Amino acid sequence: MTTKAPEFQATALEAIPKIASLARGQFRTHKTKNIEWRKTQLRKLYWALEDFKPQLVEALKSDLGKSSFEALLTEVDWVKKDCMWMLDHLDSFAKDQKLGSPDVPATYSIMNFRVKKEPLGTVLIIGPYNYPIQLLLCPLVGAIAAGCTAVLKPSELTPACAMWTKELIEKRLDSGSFAVVNGAIPETNALMAEKWDKIFFTGSAQVGSIIAQKAAQTLTPVVLELGGKNPAFITKNCGNLALAARRLLWGKTQNAGQVCMSQNYVLIDKDLVPTFIEFLKVAYKDMFPNGAKASPDLSRIVNKRHFQRIKKMLDDTQGKIVMGGELDESELYIEPTAVLVNSVNDSMMQEESFGPIFSIYPVNTLDEALNIANLIHKTPLSLFTFGNKAENNRILNEMTSGGATINDGFFHGAVNTVPFGGVGDSGWGAYRGKASFDSFTHFRTIAETPGWAEKLIRVRYMPYDFKALAFLNRLTEKKPNFDRSGKVVKGFGYWVKFLFGLGGKSAKGAFLRWLVVLVAHYMYTNRS
Numbered sequence: 084m085t086t087k088a089p090e091f092q093a094t095a096l097e098a099i100p101k102i103a104s105l106a107r108g109q110f111r112t113h114k115t116k117n118i119e120w121r122k123t124q125l126r127k128l129y130w131a132l133e134d135f136k137p138q139l140v141e142a143l144k145s146d147l148g149k150s151s152f153e154a155l156l157t158e159v160d161w162v163k164k165d166c167m168w169m170l171d172h173l174d175s176f177a178k179d180q181k182l183g184s185p186d187v188p189a190t191y192s193i194m195n196f197r198v199k200k201e202p203l204g205t206v207l208i209i210g211p212y213n214y215p216i217q218l219l220l221c222p223l224v225g226a227i228a229a230g231c232t233a234v235l236k237p238s239e240l241t242p243a244c245a246m247w248t249k250e251l252i253e254k255r256l257d258s259g260s261f262a263v264v265n266g267a268i269p270e271t272n273a274l275m276a277e278k279w280d281k282i283f284f285t286g287s288a289q290v291g292s293i294i295a296q297k298a299a300q301t302l303t304p305v306v307l308e309l310g311g312k313n314p315a316f317i318t319k320n321c322g323n324l325a326l327a328a329r330r331l332l333w334g335k336t337q338n339a340g341q342v343c344m345s346q347n348y349v350l351i352d353k354d355l356v357p358t359f360i361e362f363l364k365v366a367y368k369d370m371f372p373n374g375a376k377a378s379p380d381l382s383r384i385v386n387k388r389h390f391q392r393i394k395k396m397l398d399d400t401q402g403k404i405v406m407g408g409e410l411d412e413s414e415l416y417i418e419p420t421a422v423l424v425n426s427v428n429d430s431m432m433q434e435e436s437f438g439p440i441f442s443i444y445p446v447n448t449l450d451e452a453l454n455i456a457n458l459i460h461k462t463p464l465s466l467f468t469f470g471n472k473a474e475n476n477r478i479l480n481e482m483t484s485g486g487a488t489i490n491d492g493f494f495h496g497a498v499n500t501v502p503f504g505g506v507g508d509s510g511w512g513a514y515r516g517k518a519s520f521d522s523f524t525h526f527r528t529i530a531e532t533p534g535w536a537e538k539l540i541r542v543r544y545m546p547y548d549f550k551a552l553a554f555l556n557r558l559t560e561k562k563p564n565f566d567r568s569g570k571v572v573k574g575f576g577y578w579v580k581f582l583f584g585l586g587g588k589s590a591k592g593a594f595l596r597w598l599v600v601l602v603a604h605y606m607y608t609n610r611s
């Protein structure tokens with residue numbers, strides 16, 4: 084089969100309602116509730132990715148100039164690993180969860196409480212352009228695992244990937260249950276006019292807001308995986324400044340920095356700035372011994388619009404380019420570039436670069452750095468800290484983010500089985516690993532009241548009987564061990580528990596303490 088992608092073809096608008104209706108109809112057959120059926124789809128997706136690997140690698144090259152190395156590591160093989168991991172864990176994720184203590188008080192243990200994991204239904208997955216395979220198909224892995232049917236809308240900015248994705252999904256997965264609609268705003272709007280049981284959107288905050296507003300009209304739940312202006316903090320106590328420079332440069336060179344979770348700017352102790360810049364240049368030389376432009380490893384910017392957007396940030400900055408700075412629109416090439424700035428109003432601080440450029444902002448204190456970062460973007464998608472333990476903990480405590488990495492670039496987002504998502508306006512919800520299954524699952528609590536218990540539980544019936552209520556309260560009510568000011572009162576009960584528990588804070592703690600006492604007693608009494 085040729086590796087050249089078919090000419091990009093948007094899905095006919097009039098076909099979209101039928102595609103959505105077919106996916107809904109497939110869900111209503113209930114076949115997706117069969118775990119083996121879901122596993123079969125995941126296995127088919129795995130082999131489709133394997134078999135279409137040459138086409139997908141070629142498509143990523145033509146759409147983004149993405150190296151085959153990154154095309155495999157962060158796209159095709161990444162999703163294949165997702166399929167394998169989900170296959171290994173799906174049985175445990177999908178089985179009913181029996182509820183007991185402490186969720187269910189002993190009094191109600193006869194009700195056989197359990198949580199049934201049910202697919203939400205038919206979902207819409209909208210993907211971005213920067214990782215057009217991974218960021219579209221990893222949510223699909225979750226949807227399949229949860230038992231949903233799905234319609235995918237790839238980004239039109241990566242047309243070759245979109246066309247091959249359509250082919251591999253529609254040719255290899257269950258017909259009608261999984262479909263791809265290609266197109267841009269009109270097609271996405273036509274999809275948004277349909278009723279979905281969940282929408283999973285990855286893209287800009289601006290478009291995410293449009294999606295969320297439309298979804299709200301039909302009370303459709305959404306997951307939003309958005310962007311952010313992500314800070315990196317480097318303090319005097321960062322330990323290895325050269326390591327910080329190399330690891331942060333990694334975050335801005337992979338995929339030519341078109342990574343929503345990479346750092347946008349670096350807040351660094353002012354005394355470290357000259358050395359940091361030198362270390363950046365050393366790392367740059369290591370990564371690109373023959374220059375970045377000649378390197379087969381560095382992606383290109385996806386299109387002229389984004390190229391011009393990034394170029395404008397550099398044109399508008401009042402800062403000084405201290406590394407890189409070469410651009411070539413004919414190749415959509417932008418050199419990894421660092422800009423030394425001194426104003427929070429600088430274009431390099433105010434916008435998400437979503438490219439291979441970032442700013443360096445000297446600070447006097449960690450207080451100043453935290454104030455600036457919270458001013459620039461209170462809820463970024465990521466943050467990175469290079470300080471001592473106390474400083475890192477303080478940064479994590481005083482600044483939130485979707486995820487964070489200590490002492491590296493975006494490593495919290497470089498392992499496909501740990502939860503990934505934003506916070507505040509950088510995203511709603513999470514996926515990857517079990518979170519992918521959970522994201523498309525309804526956790527349905529079920530109780531079952533046995534007939535023989537009717538006399539035991541008559542308390543709820545009229546005519547109400549306060550004696551029965553008092554009896555129920557005696558069984559179920561816990562006396563407070565605190566007073567009205569919220570202070571724990573160390574009364575008789577407290578001391579009895581303390582003594583019998585040997586001061587342990589929990590049953591496990593008490594057990595372990597008693598075990599130590601008994602072993603010590605045994606060893607003493609049996610000493611030679």
Ligand SMILES: NC(=O)C1=CN([C@@H]2O[C@H](COP(=O)(O)OP(=O)(O)OC[C@H]3O[C@@H](n4cnc5c(N)ncnc54)[C@H](O)[C@@H]3O)[C@@H](O)[C@H]2O)C=CC1
Nearest residue numbers: 210211212237238239267271286287290308309310311343
């Ligand atoms: N949190 C995450 O995992 C990620 C977040 N992003 C964010 O996405 C942005 C870059 O990706 P893009 O693809 O440019 O995002 P985008 O928001 O422009 O497009 C995303 C999707 O929305 C569709 N779309 C665009 N405009 C629309 C409109 N007006 N109405 C309806 N649908 C529309 C596009 O066709 C595409 O499929 C950056 O802001 C980046 O931070 C990108 C990748 C991952």
Ligand SMILES: CC1=C(/C=C/C(C)=C/C=C/C(C)=C/C=C/C=C(C)/C=C/C=C(C)/C=C/C=C(\C)C(=O)O)C(C)(C)CCC1
Nearest residue numbers: 156157158161213214217218341342343344345496497498
């Ligand atoms: C080899 C042994 C060991 C240790 C091995 C280790 C620690 C290996 C480390 C490997 C590394 C650093 C791999 C890095 C991989 C990076 C990846 C996969 C990046 C992925 C990027 C993605 C998915 C980007 C997504 C972008 C998004 C969502 C966005 O737009 O933001 C031991 C264990 C130490 C000893 C045995 C041998």
